[in-house]
Amino acid sequence: MVLKRKVDYGFRGFQVPFVPRFPRSVRRRSASKKPAKDGRAYAFEILASVAGKLLLEGESSASSNASEGNHQPAISQGVVEKGSQDKVRPLKAEEIHRGSSVESIFISEAGTPKSGQKRLEHAETDCVLECISNNNNNNFDCWGKDETDVKSEIFKLESKFGHHSHRLLEVPEESSDGNVKNGFRVEHGANGSGFKKSYLDNKFSVKDQLELCVNSPALIGTKNNVNSPYYRKLFPNISFPRNGNDIKLGFRDDDEKLLRCKKICTKPKAFRSPQLIARRKLRKMLAYKYWKAAPKLKDYEYSRSEEGVKPLYHTRKIGYRFERTQHNTLFKRRKFFDRGSVLTSDGGFSSDSVSNLPKKGIDRDSHRLSSKLHVSKDSHVKFSIKSFKIPELYIDVPETATVGSLKRTVMEAVMTLLGSGMHVGVLVQGKKVRDDNRTLLQTGICRKEKLNKLGFTLEPNSIQDSPADCLGDPSQCETSQPIRSPETPVQESGTTHGLQDLSLPISTENFVESNPERTTSPTDTIADITTPDSRVLVAVPPRSPETLATVPVSQKTKRPELVQRRTRRPFSVSEVEALVEAVEELGTGRWRDVKLRAFENADHRTYVDLKDKWKTLVHTAKISPQQRRGEPVPQDLLNRVLTAHAYWCHHQAKQHGHGKNRALTMKTPEASAEELSVGAVQPLVIM
DNA sequence: TTTAGGG
DNA sequence: CCCTAAA
Structure with a gap:
């Protein structure tokens, strides 16, 4: 079955043979589904994620010791904690609640023996490749491993959890002497088999992490994600011993003009990340389950303060964790949390990468x-x-x-x-x-x-x-x-x-x-x-x-009802073209196939999106050019839309009527003249 | 989950 | 784009 799917969809460029479609009740769909990757990222999300972490920090605060110093950035705590632990170990409840360190969470989840299935699911994303900002030459190797060892470990992780997304965390670590250390930490904690490596290597220097590669000036000129400086090539020098260079994260100016960040994932075809799923679930849940009961926030006062916002880093997971513990706190922040969590869950930038904030x-x-x-x-x-x-x-x-x-x-x-x-x-x-x-x-x-x-x-x-x-x-x-x-x-x-x-x-x-x-x-x-x-x-x-x-x-x-609307991403002409082409061949009503065929790698385009786009395209094509808005779609494309729409409307009707068994595509030469000539629809021959 | 439509 | 009823 898996193989079949691969054949059906794994190769681009093959003509998808027309398959007569019958009512849903009649046909059986292949059960397997490829999860969509969700590598979207926005600067906004980064901020939100940071804020989320801050939130976490706040969460744990009540028990915090005031003398501990509010000037101690949250991240500091985490780092300290991390630095002090040589090995992954289960965290005690208090530690978990302190929540000041990302890894604490990871570890706790991974280390909890009876965390249950759900926890394990979350642990899927616990494979963390963390980059720690490092400046002094203080070396890494907290675990007595050299680079080779670490790479080896990374590879093992890749092999073992290749289908899971990885996190790339850049975390400035501050040592007691105030210096910032740099390095990578590969972190993984699943099923108790916690693993953690810190890695320092100039080749992996963080310096390179932030490069914003604007591959096309036009990209910026066309309202693209210039505001996502976080899309960048990550670890260009890291060469996982694997041919799949999907490991690379990077900018991509593809047809959709979308700057995407490929996940570090050894299973390129992992279609839908747990994050995406979680995100959607979360959105839904937040939107309908909790929002309305969300209390007001006016109990809190605001005013000037010298207290700065604490730096922090935050992972998607934390966001979820937040979510789960949300109701337990008196802190009213439904919306804030919603936004933050959703944002960070939305693929985050750099595939879960997390920003780090230098200490004030x-x-x-x-x-x-x-x-x-x-x-x-x-x-x-x-x-x-x-x-x-x-x-x-x-x-x-x-x-x-x-x-x-x-x-x-x-x-x-x-x-x-x-x-x-x-x-x-x-x-x-x-x-x-x-x-x-x-x-x-x-x-x-x-x-x-x-x-x-x-x-x-x-x-x-x-x-x-x-x-x-x-x-x-x-x-x-x-x-x-x-x-x-x-x-x-x-x-x-x-x-x-x-x-x-x-x-x-x-x-x-x-x-x-x-x-x-x-x-x-x-x-x-x-x-x-x-x-x-x-x-x-x-x-x-x-x-x-x-x-x-x-x-x-x-x-x-x-706007209480809005959890977090997806960012608007107008279809580019090339996308429209791809859509039109796919629809011409597959017809309307097979959006999933259209998606798989023409937008499989466009994670941000769901089949519903495509369907909607087609809908609007048809509408656009029908109205006068003066009434159209947005990036103009070439008239010829619109013509094709109309033609295809008319054709498939007719064909579908035909099919449902008595032509159910007739395989026919718009470009199928053997299409019977009878069908093609019905009504005013002209036979289509798409080249 | 996917379709099909309304919002 | 979102939200959903249906399938």
Whole structure:
């Protein structure tokens, strides 16, 4: 059966023979299904994931010792904990609850003897390849293994859990002396057979991790995921002893113009990751089961505080774990959590990769997004973004509040901010580039002189805009009005548009390098969400405590029913073409096959999406060109749509009527003249 | 899960 | 795109 499936769908380019389709009740479908890969990632998700971790941190706070220092970043705890454990070991309950370390969770799950099936399922994703930022030459090899050994271990893991997704975590690890260590940690903990390796190798240096490869200037010009600097080639130097280079993570400018990040997965055809499944389940669950009962958030107050947002990293799994423990906490944060968890579960960036955040103060430039950029000879603009940070948050808690509540408050503020959506703005010479359709060339981003003038901003989206939409289509955000919560109007200052106040201008000045060589910044990080000192940006203009306090509420009441809409991803012409072609051959009503045939690798396109797209295409084709919107679809394609639609409508009717056994495709020459000539539909011969 | 449609 | 009834 498996083999059959492979034959049927495993090869692209083969003509899928027409198979008469009968009513569902009649035909039997092959049971096996390939899970869809879900490698999508968004910068937003990264932020959300971070926030999620923060949330976790907050969760554990109540029991936290205040003297322990709120200045101790969450990540620190985790690192410390990790560093102190030589071997994987089951965690005690308290440790689990502390939840300050990702691996703690992993370990706990893996190490719990009777964790049950569900836990094991989650453990599937526990194979972690973690990259730990490392600067000093302090070596890795905490386990006395050399590189070869580690690679060997990696391979073993690959072999054993190849069908599972892996996580790539970049975690800046801070040692007691304040230095940041760097390395990779391969982590796996399934079924108690915990495994953990730390790995340090210059070849795997984190420096390379953040390279943002914009393969096509047009990509940026066409509202693509420029805001996903996290899509990048991961570990280009790691060569798993396997031919499947699917291990590589990287940008891909395919037909869908989608920047995808391939998972590190030795089973290339793993169709649907547990994450995706979980995500969908989660979405559903959150949407219908819990949301309505979600309590309000107005019990919390916000105001200024020096307390920075704690850096942290977060994994999808943690998100789920959060979810599961959600009801046990008094912390009201339904929506925030929803968003965060959903986002992180949505494939995350880099296939579960996690951002890491340098500890406050370690990175002097942490407040800005630093990047290096160079123009390669192949007319591509390549650069890396070293870090992002979120705008400042104002926190206000009573003196009598517990540290735990403070953490939760911060968490809420963060989630509120993230929950409203974020998008990336591009600055060239200090000017915002609002026209997303301009090419890098036109914008001058490709010119060396301007490279050092390139900057990015991380901006909250306007509440009016769907965060998802903005993410998917930045142009909508860029042109939209400043962020403005109805209850917390932004102060207009002169010509400055409110957004400016909320955004975090991040310049790459001094960071841009035309040198293609990777730089070796100790503070290379995927994302820096640390709240810098006290001169951060205003996330929520502190007009008054009241307004501040209302932010979360307004967020919540604004669009309570939305869990997290998928980002909008308009079909490109090439995608449309592929769709049309597939439908021409397969007909309507076989969306799953269409998906498998033409969009098998487009994880973000479900068969429902294709069906919907076809629907709109038909509609589009019927209306006048003036009424059409979005990227214009070539008329000839639309004509084909109409033709195919008409044909298949007719054919389907025919089939259901009395032609059930007639195999016929639009391009099948042997199609009987009788059928083809019925009605006004003309025979189609698709070349 | 997949289809088919309404929202 | 989302949500669902049906199959």
